[in-house]
Amino acid sequence: MELFPGRGQRNKSHPESQTYGAADSGSISRGFVLADGRAYIPDLDYDLDDLILGYDEPLSFDESLLALTNPDSDSKQTLQEVAEQTAYGKVFLNHLIRRQRALSLSVAFTFLAIILSIPLLSFFTHDFGTIIIFEFPANWLFISILIYPLIWVLAYYFVSTADKYEEEFTKLVE
Amino acid sequence: MDINWLSVVAIIGVAFATISLGLWATRVVRTTSDFFVASRTVGPIMNAAAISGEYLSAASFMGIAGMVMKFGYDVLWYPVCYAAGYLFLLLFVAAPLRRFGAYTVPDYAEGRFNSAGFRKIVVVFVLIIGFFYMLPQMKGAGVTLESVLNLPYWVGVVVVGAVITLNVMLGGMKGITFVQAFQFWLKLFAISIPVFLLLMYFGSYGSHINNDLVNNKTPRFTETTTITYKAGSILRFSDSSAFVPANSGLVQLNGQSALSLNAGEKYVVSNGEFKLLDANRLTFESGQVVPNAPNANVWSQPFGLLTGDSAENHGLSMLYTYSLIVAIVFGTAGLPHILVRFYTNTDGKNARHTTLIVLGMIGLFYMFPPILGVLGRNHAPELYALGTTDRLVLELPGKIQPDWLAQILLAVTAAGAFAAFMSTFSGLLVSVSGALSHDVYGRTIRPKASTRARRYAFRLSALLAGSAAVIAGLFVEKFDINLLVGWAFAIAASSLFPMLALGTWWRRLTKAGVTSGVLLGGLSSSLSIIITMLLGQTDASVGMGITLSKVNPLVATLMAQPAIWSVPLSFATMLIVSRFTRKQIPADVNQMMLRLHAPEALGLRKDYINE
Secondary structure: OOOOOOOOOOOOOOOOOEEEOOOOOOOOOOEEEOOOOOEEOOOOOOOHHHHHOOOOOOOOOOHHHHOOOOOOHHHOOHHHHHHHOOHHHHHHHHHHHHHHHHHHHHHHHHHHHHHHHHHHHHHHOOHHHHOEEOOEEHHHHHHHHHHHHHHHHHHHHHHHHHHHHHHHHHHHHO | OOOOHHHHHHHHHHHHHHHHHHHHHHOOOOOHHHHHHHHHOOOHHHHHHHHHHHHOOHHHHHHHHHHHHHHOHHHHHHHHHHHHHHHHHHHHOHHHHHHHOOOOHHHHHHHHHOOHHHHHHHHHHHHHHHHHHHHHHHHHHHHHHHHHHOOOHHHHHHHHHHHHHHHHHHHHHHHHHHHHHHHHHHHHHHHHHHHHHHHHHHOOHHHHHHHHHHHOOOOEOOOOEEEEEOOOOEEEEOOOEEEEEOOOEEEEEOOOOEEEEOOOOOEEEOOEEEEEOOOEEEEEOOOOEOOOOOOHHHHHOOOOOOOOOOOOOHHHHHHHHHHHHHHHHHHHOOOHHHHHHHOOOOOHHHHHHHHHHHHHHHHHHOOOHHHHHHHHHHHOOHHHHHOOHHHHHHHHHHHOOOHHHHHHHHHHHHHHHHHHHHHHHHHHHHHHHHHHHHHHHHHHHOOOOOHHHHHHHHHHHHHHHHHHHHHHHOOOOOOOHHHHHHHHHHHHHHHHHHHHHHHHHOOOOOHHHHHHHHHHHHHHHHHHHHHHHHHHHHHOOOOOOHHHHHHOHHHHHHHHOOHHHHHHHHHHHHHHHHHHOHHHOOOOHHHHHHHHHOOHHHOOOOOOOOO
16 A cells, blocks of 8 residues: 555545664654555655646545654654654655645736736737727726636635645644 | 915925834844844834835835836736745745845855855855845836926925935834735835826826827827927927927928927927927917827837837837846846745745735735826826836826825825825845945954944945945936836846845755856846946937947847846856856855745744844
8 A cells, every 4th residue: 555645535534554674863764654555765865856746645644644654653742743854754744844835836927827818819810909808898897807706716715725735734733 | 386384284294204103113123133034023014014115115105107108008017026026935945035034135145155255255246136125116216206296306306315314224124014914005006096186187097098009199288288398309290289389499300411490489289209399488389299109009008118119129128127027027026025025924934924915915915006197198298208106106197086095195195295206215225234234244244243232333334235236326307206216126136136036946956056147147237237328318218329220220129138148147157157066065055945935933043143
């Protein structure tokens, strides 16, 4: 069973994991053993590729994250691990950052796709400027009025989702 | 022209309220932290109103309406992107920036990249952006006092500049948080009430646009109007018109040989371009076509006069439009005087909520100015002929009947305009003086300076920056307010925004990468804007460098609106150089990420600077 499967394939039962790798230090090379015996070494750094395509990790927090065995025994709380930026703690923080970043990028691209298509519509279709809706030419109506509620709705979606992610994260590590 | 004393009272009232609120708040100011970021205790609604109050400048209050009247549809992108910029600020910058817990953008730059040298580079861009942004506020001040009090342009610039500088010197940031919030509500009131009443009087918004779109209506004088023109003035008629010159003089038709005008004779002109070679006073009867009013088709449709010189080349106009969108949307998230306000939130979550409220507030506001622009085309067309569309907001309410209502509304919009440039100029002055005193003096010149010395330095910096803005403000009378503001956005979008976005979300950004990106993007965009300004000076009404557009229209468009290439250039430089300097990634970068992104509820982090 995979601990970090792609989106939508997550298995709900918890793997029994073990620690693996150099036990003596908090080095990056340390990873975790998944229930099926495969090694999982978390990618603790960002790279160019995942700046653009950073969607390959699970996009929600759940108990499966906690199922990673704490490599430094039980003496530390998860919160402390996050604070001290041990390999184990980094996994948690990275998840939060990636999730937030994926959210930000998806909202940004949605908005840019809408706003940047308006000049194209005007350029290639004559109708966009001449169809009259509620007394207004469609292009005026959209750009001078309708776009503002649209921006706000996108922003509202972002804020509520980002708050939710943080609450989940906080609950998980505390 | 008579002076509307009600407007004078309103303006003095706004100035008095602003200064006394500032002075009152000064009593509460005790520590340096109070002074710079209001001790980080401002709640979301108050902070949102203060951010909106600071953001809605002369460009928003006066500039948009005037430019919609002058150029038409394309100008609608300005308010849309001014608002949408906050979406990007929210998505990429707001919460992490607050969590990082520094005072200013240069603090962030130094803290994130462990480099005092990089900080100095960022300070330079903070100063450049602030300075570009101050110019249009000064112009707003000059134009308002000119319109209301019949004072020369320079008097408005000097008087308003002096009053605001003094106020900032006395109050600091805490002083203006309350004042900015108050001024937001004042501005919203001052634009919405006149718009509602004018719509009731003149008829609906949509029907006015339709007038132009369906009936291809050309603006005509609503009353007999006499206009004084300087020698060399150009009059473009989009339809046949007639006028009576007061003096004899020469005129050049469509660039051909000069003809003479005789005083007192009536001249009928067909569409075309007239250049008055001698100063003259022309009288137009009511019903004659207004010179310099754009053709209805060009005005009401995309890719018109704003975005290009040549109405035929829509490809270039689209390029201009896209570049404008990129500049403003990304530039907002890199404006230092706005970003400094995010440090005044209590935590990162509140910073997000504040931004959401700001988006509601300014989104509401931005629906109003274009309405005034549309009404102005139909009901105050003489502003086209006078070349003073920037004054539309101050003139249009005077067209309503009865007269007492017109006087009241004129006073209301004058007060709003005054609040607009006053609040933005104050905010800019705080930001620029903060950069000078906190970054240049407090960190570079004398790091061990006492609190007292720092506060003194802040006041001295405010005085210096305010004086510089006043002096430069005297020279920008010819430029459209939004054009000047747009340039500040383009520079911010190409320098500070990429630094903040990548620095916050990409841990492999290195010092060499960020430095080269900021320098390359920021300097190349500044340079092309300055060249455009200098070349375009002869006819700044058209938003492009005239000399250059004759040589190569594509180059002219790319230089007048550089964001479309300079923003990607800055990002690409950061990514590529960081890739080649991987060894420079600071060892404590994970600690940075923790500080930027960990929710406060965990209680892990402390502010970068405490007291």
